[in-house]
Amino acid sequence: MPEFPSGEWFDALAAQANDKADDLAEFGFSNIRLACRINGLPDGDRYFGLRVEGYDVISDGEIDPASWGADCTLEGPAQVWFEMVSNIRENGGADLSHTLNALSLPEIPLRIVSDDPMGRDLFFRYNQTLQEVFDLAAEVPTEMPVTTRPNS
């Protein structure tokens, strides 16, 4: 069972998305390179790369942001990422306050950053697709860090 976050976890998420390719195709094609920056992990901040190319979802696992060439980066504290993934897993999809957009709109607790506003706006242009992909985390067997388990 892959641990969140890890390259294997993002690979498993992309595999889930590609299993559901027909459902995702209903929302149309996308073209985005989204970096996910998870801050404050025991070994520092880590970056994972997720691409949607046409109708294919591709995980590049853990990435070096300097060379990966993200259109935009979704970043925030690890605790918030854990909470988002837990929420998706508990509800079968993000609830009203745990969608990618809701969490990043006020720039806290997550935020979407890009040197180029056109790159940032891709996050809005493909938002429904990205949300559908992340909602599939509900179906990815996930080992969550001990600190995020209930009553821990």
Added chain:
Amino acid sequence: MADLTIDWDYAARVSEGKLDLDWLHSWNHEVGEEIKPSRIGLTMKDIAVGRYGDIPEEAPMRTMAPRGGEREAVMPDMGYTLNKRADVWAENVMDLYEEAVSRQWSATRDIEWSEIPDIDPDLEHALCQVCTVLSEVEMIASDFPAKWMWQINHDYVEAKMFLATQIMDESRHTEVFRKRALAKGAGLGRSRAATEEFLKLILDADNYSEGSALMHLLGEGIVLSLFRAGELLSPSPVEKKIFRLCMQDEARHVAYGTMHLRYALANDPDREGEYHEYLDKGERILAALFTIPEVVEPLMILAAGGEEEAAALGGQAADMLQMRVIEEYLQRCDRAGIDRRSRIQIPGIIGGYDPAEHGVTSEAAMAQATN
């Protein structure tokens, strides 16, 4: 005018099986090798190769004949007024057209209309007021492209095709907000003259690029931020989906507007001053819109979760939204190659800002803008 007399000699020759075939035997405009479709299918960009892909800076004729084919020396003048590529082009316009076609949705089918919960009447009315304003303003983004579309030279047909998708998108936005306002019986709310002043400014723009800067970049940029905020304002998952689907469409329109202005300015940097003046006008009216109760208060009530909560929060929620809206707009202006940071006419209005100090009242802004 072309010769429209019936060629009886030709008709007689064809009836005897003597075909002309000059069009076939003189075919000399192949584009080259067979085109390989990209992974999403055969796109407009894929086929833009050879002489067909050669998009002229200035259209040589005012005809509907497709680029890259053969034309008679004299063709009917279709009366196009936008005959330069810089008048309408954006580097992303072919991609945006394909994306728009691929990402269409249905306000009838794709929204779970039967799952809207009963909510507090104040929240329902606030939501319906937001839907009223949106349903009112959305259609300008159909009407404005429609007004100019026929005037665009056919050599830039991809820009026309993109605008056709926008016209459809905005029809759907008008539809979906109208449906939501009526779905639970609350109905449509109040419209204000000031809102329509901005719409009129767009519709009455002297030229396409002026109207596009006002609409695609400024107006729709703000609507995009508002749709994005819809995630936080929505009382239920139904509205959340409405806002999210509209947001995707709106981001395409803004992407076109940003890159069109960039293309237009790069080709004619001397016009920067004109664009500044258009945007000054538009921003002043929009600043006034932020002081209209029917625009601001329903957003505050939805963000805070009720009338009393909104009063207690004051301008905090609106402030947050407004600062994001303005910053995102300024970044897009930077990308388009026009620096509005020192000229922005939309100051922070709610919370800590005295409109009178800046001469920003609905009347003053309207007077200034329409002068």
